[in-house]
Amino acid sequence: QVQLHESGPGLVKPSETLSLTCTVSNGSISVYYWSWIRQPPGKGLEWIGYVYYSGHTNYNPSLENRITISVDKSKNQFSLRLTSTTAADTAVYYCARLSDYSPHKGSWYFDLWGRGTLVTVSS
């Protein structure tokens, strides 16, 4: 079955850029929307943004000035870049697939998730 796997550095220095990649296995990245979600230690989950296989993106307004999500169809991967990091960006980062695609996002849901990867922002 289709699986998602997050990869990237587990430690990032403050003010540097956090970069993560999600690899889609046993399935195609095409036709779907792909998302990043994070959970700081002891806190709730936060949606970061999504990318469509065509490259169209939509970001959480609270983070949109610092994030870029992109897709590489040739590698069946999508990526997250988060700039100007602080300790507050320390979190488990999950990649997930969105489904439904009705005109209104109110019916969309995350039908597939990765296991997540912990990224610590510290000097």
Next chain:
Amino acid sequence: QSVLTQPPSASATPGQRVTISCSGSGSNIGSNFASWYQHLPGTAPKLLVLRNNQRPSGVPDRFSGSKSGTSVSLAISGLRSEDEGDYFCVSWDDSLNTWVFGGGTKLIV
């Protein structure tokens, strides 16, 4: 902290039924669908319920969802030890323009 409110924990014995609540507002659950996820230790979160009360293929009918006003609930019947883990709800918020999450409920069986 989390936009959607869930009890931090719930417990029941094997074979029993447990219900987990998720409370929101008119801008999220009140006007949009909600979904439920199971997150067992060391695994990826798994979709249990979509559009308030629909189960994806492969999810046992022991898991069921319902909605009333600005709240949704997840019921698990015939509890098994392997059901022990975290459960959280998600909904789109029209005011925040983001998906919002419940804080998660740790189920102890």
